[in-house]
Amino acid sequence: MNKVLLILTIIVAIWTTTTVIQSLDNPNQEIIQNQQTIDINSNNQTAKIEPSFICDKANNNSVENTICQNDELSALDNELAITYKKAYKKSANQTAKQSPANLLQAEQRGWIKGRDECWKNDDQASCIKNEYIRRTAELQAQYRLVAHTQPARFICDNDPTNEFMVVFFETTPSTLIAERGDSVSLMYIQPSASGSKYQGANESFWEHQGEALITWGVNQSKLRCVKAR
Numbered sequence: 001m002n003k004v005l006l007i008l009t010i011i012v013a014i015w016t017t018t019t020v021i022q023s024l025d026n027p028n029q030e031i032i033q034n035q036q037t038i039d040i041n042s043n044n045q046t047a048k049i050e051p052s053f054i055c056d057k058a059n060n061n062s063v064e065n066t067i068c069q070n071d072e073l074s075a076l077d078n079e080l081a082i083t084y085k086k087a088y089k090k091s092a093n094q095t096a097k098q099s100p101a102n103l104l105q106a107e108q109r110g111w112i113k114g115r116d117e118c119w120k121n122d123d124q125a126s127c128i129k130n131e132y133i134r135r136t137a138e139l140q141a142q143y144r145l146v147a148h149t150q151p152a153r154f155i156c157d158n159d160p161t162n163e164f165m166v167v168f169f170e171t172t173p174s175t176l177i178a179e180r181g182d183s184v185s186l187m188y189i190q191p192s193a194s195g196s197k198y199q200g201a202n203e204s205f206w207e208h209q210g211e212a213l214i215t216w217g218v219n220q221s222k223l224r225c226v227k228a229r
Contacts, residue, residue: 049074052081063116066124073125076132083136084108087143111135137171138186146170154212156225164214164225166205174198178205180216 048071055068067073084104092101111131118127140146147170156162165179174189176198187198187205195208204215212225 049078051077053077061119063119063124063128066119066128070125073128073132076129076136080132080136080139083139083145086145087139090143090145133172134188137169137173137175137188140171141169141175141177141186153228154214154225155228156214156223162223163228176205178203178214183216185216 051064051067051074053064055065058064058068067077088101088104091104115128115131115135118124118131121127141148149168151165151167154164154166156164163180167177169175169177176187178185178187178200185200185203187200187203190197190199192206195206197206198204202216202218204213206213210226212227214223214225215221216223
């Protein structure tokens with residue numbers, strides 16, 4: 001029996017060791033393999049999820065450390081990293097007017113600063129999760145990385161010159177991008193008893209039974225709009 005326990009102890013020790021491998025392509029680059037543990041009673045193997053950044057460099061009380069300790073947040077970080085890479089690739093081929101790569105980088109740095117403000121939140125993990133989900137959806141919509149509708153034209157207050165172009169995206173949560181002249185607003189779907197309601201920074205869009213109520217700007221009146229045929 002003692003020999004069996006000794007063998008099991010050695011196996012667990014081997015699996016729980018985090019291995020650092022020097023990359024063959026770059027001697028200065030380290031690839032950290034995911035730490036793994038074994039449940040001896042159930043013989044189930046569980047792999048710890050690592051985020052896209054190196055956890056060893058995270059401060060103990062930082063938002064990054066919270067992410068490192070949470071598999072769900074680490075998975076969301078990896079998803080955003082993949083989405084950002086796709087968005088960056090597309091932005092590199094766009095003009096200055098279309099949000100080029102350098103602007104995307106600046107926006108991402110700004111987002112990271114906003115995410116790090118979650119350390120002030122009583123429920124830090126929920127705050128971080130929400131930031132990741134919304135940022136991923138934002139990039140997927142802005143850079144057309146997911147399925148989306150064709151632009152729909154909405155005419156407001158019976159005035160053909162008072163129009164909006166709206167595209168709906170299959171993100172999580174669902175999003176839309178509305179354009180009015182040179183103004184653009186990204187909106188996220190909201191709970192609604194009826195119809196589909198979306199909310200942006202200072203704009204809202206509520207579509208119900210063929211009509212849409214649109215608010216565009218702070219303290220602005222609602223516009224009654226219909227989808228053009």
